[in-house]
Amino acid sequence: MxxxxxxxxxxxxxxxxxxxxxxxxxxxxxxxxxxxxxxxxxxxxxxxxxxxxxxxxxxxxxxxxxxxxxxxxxxxxxxxxxxxxxxxxxxxxxxxxxxxxxxxxxxxxxxxxxxxxxxxxxxxxxxEEIKDPEEPIDDSEEQEVIEEPKDDLIDDPTEDSEEEEKVEDPIEDPAGEEIIENPNEDPIEEPIEEEKIKEPIEEPDLENPVNPEDLPKTEEIVDTEEELVDFIPSNPDNLATFDDSPQEYVPDYGIGVESSRMSLMANGTLAPGEVDTESIINSTPNMVNTWDVTLRVYGKDTGKTNDVVLVIDTSGSMSGERLTAAKNAANGFIDTLLGEGGVSGTRIAIVRFAEGSSTVSNFSSNPTTLKNAVNGLGADGGTHTQSGVRRARDLLRNNSTADYKNIVLLSDGEPTYSFALNNPDNYLIPYSGYGGQTGPGAPESAYLTNRVGNGSDLRWRYANPLGNSNDKYYNHGNSAIAEAGFAKDDGYTMYTVAMQAGAIGTPILNQMASPGKAYNATPESLDDAFQFIASSIISAVRSGTAPNALAAGFEIDATDVVNISALGSTYTLTNGGTNISWDIPSLTVSTSGVAGLRYDDPTISYAELKFRITINDDIVADDEVDITGTFNPIKGMTLTYTDVNGDTATKSIEEHEVDPVLIVIKKVVLAAGGSVVPNTSTGEGTVTGTVVNDTNRIFRTTVTNETGGYTALPKDINPNQRIIIKDIRIEDRYTVHEIHTGWQIIVDDIAVSASTNDYEEPIVIKTLGTIINPAYTSQGFGDFNGLTFDINEASPDAEFSVYNIEKPLGKLEIEKIVSVIEQASTERMSLMALAGSIPSFTMNITGPENRTETLIGGESKIITDLPYGEYTVVETPVDGFTATYNPPDGKVDVTIRDKYKTPPLIPKVTVTNTKTVDSLNTSFAATKTWENGNENDFAQAELELYRKLGDTEEKVNATPIKTGTAPNFTYTWNNLVKFDPVTGAEYAFSVKEVGETDGEVVINGRTYTVTYDSAGNKVTNTYKVPQTGDLKGIKVWSGTIEGETARPDVWFELWRSGGDAGITGVKVLGPIKLVGTEHNFGSHPAADNGGINYTYFVKEVDENGVDYTPANYVKAENGMTVTNTVKSAEGRLTIKKELIDNSTMSRMVLMAEPIKFGFTVTGPNNYSESFELAAGESKTLVNLYDGDYTVEETQTHGYVPSYSPSATANVTGTNNLTIVVTNKHTTEPDDPNEVKITATKNWVNGPTADHTSINLNLIRVSSKEGSTPEILGVTP
CATH class of the missing domain: 2.60.40.10 (Immunoglobulins)
Incomplete structure (x- = not known):
């Protein structure tokens, strides 16, 4: 294994x-x-x-x-x-x-x-790399097979065969260590990003190279399992398996140079390599002071020879549409350089690269041969970009004698292979988190011919000591950059095209390119990029520039940058975007068939720059008097370029003049009283008045248009100053008017805000030039009037004057000072003024407006609404006074700046008058007279001294000397100040009584009226007799008499005592019959003239004024109240009955009891009592009120009563009276003692015959208790 x-x-x-x-x-x-x-x-x-x-x-x-x-x-x-x-x-x-x-x-x-x-x-x-330990493992690796060269290539077959061999053994590095391919990379520590690629690549420390002997051996790295870090390869070429074999590079040698070249095409008006310029400047439609500029540079193709190596990436990532686009673009590139309209002396070679590189076509001018080579390309494997560039260099170095040698490289991603370095540690640059990576600074001699990498990633680790921080990597991208640098050092022009190369590949390709020769493309835009490169290779202009194309006073329209375009060139906005520089890498766009160009020739190419310009403030100075004339916006513009021979050349750009529309605004201030009458048909006007030459005022004016979108920046302008509006851009209706805010005035070298209220409504009139459709309109600033007119691109320049007429708002203060001095003199001018009157002084003010004002001493008066200017104050002389002035000549300047000072300043003239008198002091006496009143009050009265000046009166704190006896006294004040120190007027003295209120004074409770004479030194106090208010007599009835229905009639008299009425008093009013229980006697003096108070009371009398008390009442008089109280009923009255019977008693009367006689007694208060008495009986009435009582016998029984002593008795108090009633019997018919009785019988229904059958008997009964009825034998 x-x-x-x-x-x-x-x-x-x-x-x-x-x-x-x-x-x-x-x-x-x-x-x-x-x-x-x-x-x-x-x-x-x-x-x-x-x-x-x-x-x-x-x-x-x-x-x-x-x-x-x-x-x-x-x-x-x-x-x-x-x-x-x-x-x-x-x-x-x-x-x-x-x-x-x-x-x-x-x-x-x-x-x-x-x-x-x-x-x-x-x-x-x-x-499926991890297999069972017992399973055999195939260690063979797939190797890249170098394509056989075309028939026109000369290659060494032995080198090709060596290149095809599979290399299984590890490669020893120069230090003798075994290089174990380890693609591990930690993307977490430092991801490869575009920003890092673009950073300057740090050069390796060549003086202190890393010694490989110091690094841990491979065996040590393998055994230290816990230090391994996982690796995620990017695999940009989508390889199924990674190939880390050290493939050897086999260079191309001795490729023959094809002698045939295309013939030179020389038709057109330019000689080969000749350059021409063109400029077109047109007014922008519907705009003012705006022009569209078109600049063109033409160049005829040169006859120089060109060799181009087209290096095409055929790695796995180029498969599909990318390779198709690459082939189409390459074929178009070939047609442009070698097809119809192409340039003679141009050859192209084709190189492909993937995990290695090969030449697929030698230099040729045959488009067909070259296209066949391109069309035969396939895509597979990794990306050995360095190998492709090295092979292109070999072709140019060994097989090209062209004047210009070019490499055009197309790739779609990052390199995944590179050539090994001799001692790579010598060329390491930092790699965050690791021991380093190879940089692009290794020299060409350091690179070997064997390949490193496995096709999976940009980096390949060649040293893996303990831990991650010491791991070292090859960076294939830096190797490709280095190789491109070698090509550029050879004098070759390096073009690169990055086709969707991503954030890693694109920066690498950009750094590989010659300056300005890097292009980015998509499959869709790749053909355009290749066409651009093709044209630049044969261009008559090879890099040119025209810096800062615009002359002073012109700039790019910053609001319309969308109108900037460059064809076959690029541009850069300079000076903050206001100017433009034109850069032409080469002339690449053919003039053939393009309308509007100066040339129509397939051998003449051009570059074009279009932009829009406007004027700026530098077009003319603001103080320029003459604003007419034309200007050249591209004056002095020069193209500097590299010509076909590689030399630096210059070419002036064609020039044109333009005529901008400039508006001049002039500020004019007229003094108050000036006048501006505009002519509405011409915009001109008639002006009268004085011009104010004060440059310390700052106004603001502007220009606006009707449709909106334009407002000239507010322009600060001083009186008699001119400003030029240079930023009008739109054909429209414009208005020149004044802005209502932002005004200033210079006060003590400081600008402070000023008010528009200092002036009348501004008026704008045209003073120079001709305007279209003038009209006056309100601009929304109150009644400020602006002048409206039309502007188009052909409008002439015009000047407008904005007039402001000062309002008379100046202020002047006049101060009057009067000084009175004492000086003995035998001769003294008499003073006409009376004491207490204040002398006045007339001030005559002359200046822009004359005024007359009157002042008194100590007074300051501010004169307002004055036109600004110089004023003189002169006083009309006054007898007895001498006048002096401050300032001495009485002159002051009244300016608008005064009101804006801090604090506001009001110019002042002080006029001082001096008066000389014999004495500054005086005395004053006043008399006091009492009329009536109490003498005890006289000594308590006091007077206060007052002095008066004009309408002002004030108390003098001085103590008088008091002399005299009642009722006349004299008060004297000495050593009094005689003159007012402020006005110089003599005081008028007067007195007032202390405690006086509303002309009255109260002393010891008594009120005196106070009167003064006209001179104010005589005081009279008159006692004011007080009034009682309404005096009301009150009747009080106490108790009730039984049977009384109305109170007795009484009369009142009003009396008073005290003072001159004496102790007993005197009657004031009466008698007056009392109605009800009260009588109002009205108001009466409360005291006599001596101030002695009266006491008022009432008396009860009869109608004759005689003292009277109603019967049965007791009277009590208490002040104004009389009380009548009912007395107790104590009277007694006895009635006694006697009978004298001298009749013959001719009728028989059966008498069981004696005859009872009826009586009724009546008396005062409706008193009445009835009873019966028999002869010899009596009755006593008790508890009788005083008054007359009358006894009447009401039942005489035929007897004639007599009363003794009288039928009426006057009962008074407790006296006991008796009335004897005697009856005498008589039979005479008319005897009053006879009683006639009548009875009536009424029948209700029944027979009439019965009515006469009934008889009545007369019966009498004595009232005496126990009496028996008696039937009288009397026939009715």
């Missing part, structure tokens, strides 16, 4: 052991997260059939998501309610990935370390 077989078996055993150990521990890895209260455990990583199973659990409530990243694909993992998760993926997914990891929050868990053995197990199972 070979060492390789032993190695694979040991790997299998190791994997089995590792897998068992790996699956024994649970969890495999646990991670805790400090930023969360969580952790994640991976508990299972195992292979089940063709799948990898990963299980785990997340504890807590994770705030981060768990993401599985395989290669560049991310998958969000879903948890169960318990936090567990399970993932199952095919093994192939992990095998093809360059990495696998979990991402949890900010933490990553690499999985490849746990997956390597499982994936390797898959590799071993699939390849």
């Amino acid at each position: 070979t060492n390789k077989r032993k190695l694979k078996k040991r790997i299998s055993i190791f994997i089995l052991i590792f897998t068992l150990i790996f699956q024994t521990f649970t969890p495999i890895v646990t991670l805790a997260f400090t930023e969360f209260d969580d952790s994640i455990q991976i508990t299972v990583v195992e292979r089940v059939g063709d799948n990898i199973v990963i299980e785990g659990v997340v504890s807590g409530n994770p705030e981060a998501q768990l993401i599985l990243e395989i290669g560049h694909e991310n998958e969000l993992i879903t948890f169960t309610e318990s936090g567990s998760f399970s993932i199952q993926k095919p093994v192939e997914v992990f095998r093809l990935a360059d990495r696998a990891r979990f991402i949890f929050g900010t933490t990553e868990i690499e999985l490849m370390a746990y997956l390597r053995d499982l994936i390797e197990e898959s590799e071993i199972d699939d390849s």
Whole structure:
């Protein structure tokens, strides 16, 4: 068994052991997260059939998501309610990935370390490399068979046979060690990415090469099983088995050069190798200041000879559509160079390469021969790119005498073979995680002719000491790059075409190419790439450039880069994308049959660049006075190129002039009062007024269009400044107007924001040029008016003036100061002003606008709404005053900047007036007079001194001297300040009574009115007699007399006592009959003129004013109330009955008892009582109220009563009165003592005859208790 077989078996055993150990521990890895209260455990990583199973659990409530990243694909993992998760993926997914990891929050868990053995197990199972130890193993390896050369090739048959031999023995490296092919590579440690390929390749340390003797021997590596790392080959060529045989390279020698070449085609207007340029500049439709530029460079094919080796990748990955596309593209390449319209002196050779290389066609100019060779190609095996390039070099070095020698290499992927190096350790460069890899810096002499690699991957490990970190690899890509470098050093032009070569292969091919000769293609675009290369090989221009094509003032339209195109060339935007450089690798596009070109000749090729330009601010300076004229956008543009002889040549680009449309805006400020009257038909206007030359103001103006999409950047502009609008791009209706914001003004060298309210509405008028369809319109900035007009690409330049008229907003302060000084003098000018009046002063202000203002001393007045400018203040002279000014001439400048200073400044003129007087002090006296009132109050009154100035009055804190006796007093104040120090006015003094309120003062409860004379120095206090308010007499009735239905009538009199009414008092009003229980006497003086208070009371009288008390009442008078109380009933009245009978008693009367006489007694308050008395009886009435009582005998029985002493008695108090009633019997008919009795008989129904049969008897009964009825014998 070979060492390789032993190695694979040991790997299998190791994997089995590792897998068992790996699956024994649970969890495999646990991670805790400090930023969360969580952790994640991976508990299972195992292979089940063709799948990898990963299980785990997340504890807590994770705030981060768990993401599985395989290669560049991310998958969000879903948890169960318990936090567990399970993932199952095919093994192939992990095998093809360059990495696998979990991402949890900010933490990553690499999985490849746990997956390597499982994936390797898959590799071993699939390849069936591990066999039973007893089973014999076939150690033979399939070797590449080099194709037999064509008839026109001269090859050594012995070399071919050697190349076909199978090499089984291991190759010894120069150090004598056995090289064991070990394709293991760890893609986890450092995946091959495009970015790493593009990095500068680190050169090996040639001074300190690695000594192979220092490395572990192969046997040591094999025995150290636990240090082995699994390897997943990329197998880009889809090989069924890997071939690691050290195939020897057999070079091509002595291939004959075919002498026949195509004849030179010399028709057209250019001589062979001649170059011409063309430029076309047209205005862009519907645009302004925008042009479409077309630049072309023409060149006629040269007569120089060219040999081209076409090197084609025929590895296994090229099978199918890729090889078909390669053949078609190669055949097209042949037709372009050698077919009709081709160039004489051109030959092509064909080389194929896979696990090795061979020449399938020598140099030939016969398209048929070459196409047959191409069409016979097949695809199989690995990729030995270095071998293909070396064989092309051999052909050119040994068989070409052409002027130009070219290699065109086509490949679809990364190299998987390369040539061995003599002492490869000398040429190692870093390889992350390993001992190193061979770089591209090895010299040509270091390369051997035997092949290394097994066709499975870009790298091949040639040294495998203990551990991974010392493993060393061949990098086949770097060897291919080195070989291409040797070709370029030979002077050959190296073209490469990467057909879907991927992230690894494409950068390798790019580095192999000569500058600018690397191309990328798909099967669909491969033919275009080959055509481009074919044309460049025979081009009259071989690399040319025109840097920064545009002249100053022009730039690429950055908003329309889609209009940039390059044909047969490339371009680069420079200067931040505003300029363009043109690069022409070679002229590859034929002019034949292309409309619109200067030439139509199959032997003339061209390159073309189209782009769109506009003007920029550099087209003219902003202070340029003359903006008319034309400009050349590509002035001085020169093409520098390599001509057919390899020499550097230059060619100027054809020039043209363009006429941009420029708009000039001028700012003009007019002083207040100016006028601008626009002419709406022409856009011009009539202007009157003074121009303000103040450059410290900054306005903002702009230009907008009607359809939108354009607004000129706001332009800052000073008065009398011109700015030029250079960025108008669209044919449209435009408006020049002022922007309402962003205004500034320079104050003390600092720009501060200014207000548009400083000016009237701006007006725009045209001052130069001609405009189309002028009109005025509001731009939405209040009433700001803009001038609207049309612009197209043919419009002439125009100038517009934006006028602003200042508003009269200036301010000027005038301050008046008056100074009064004391100076004795015998002569003094009389002062006309009265004391207390303030002298006023008239100020005459002259300037842009004249004003007159009046001020008094101490007053400051701000004059507003002044036009800006210089002003002078002069005072009209006032008698007695001398005026001085500050500033001395009374002149100040009122400017707009004043209001924007911090704090705002208002210019001020101070006018000081001086007045001289004899004395600054004076005295003042006032008199006090009392009218009525209480003398006790007089001494308590006080006066306060006040002084008045104009309408302002203030108290003077001074104490007077008081003299005089009641009722007249004098108050004197001395040493008083006579003049107001501010206004110079003399004070007017006056007094006020202390405690006075609303013209009254209260002293000891008494109120006095206070009056002053007009001079303010005489005070009169008049006692104000108080009023009582309504005085009401009140009647109170207490108690009730039985039978009384109405109270007696009474009258009241109003009396007062005290003061001048004396103690007893005097009657004021009455008598007045009382109605009800109250009478209002109205208001009366509460005191006499001396302030002595009155006491008011009422008296009860009769209608004559005589004191009166109603009967049966007791009277009590108390102030304004009179109370009548009912007295007790104590009177007694006795009625006594006597009888005198002088009749003849002619009728017989049967008397059982004496006759009773009826009586009724009536008295006051409806008193009435009835009773009967017999002769000799009496009745006493008790508890009688005072008053007259009348006795009436109501039943006389024919007797005539008489009353003694009278029928009426006046009962008073407790007296006991008696009335005797005497009856005398009489028979006379008219005797009043006779009683006539009448009775009535009524019948109800019954016979009428019965009515007369009934008689009535008259019966009498005495009222005396126990009396017996008596039948009188009286006939009715």
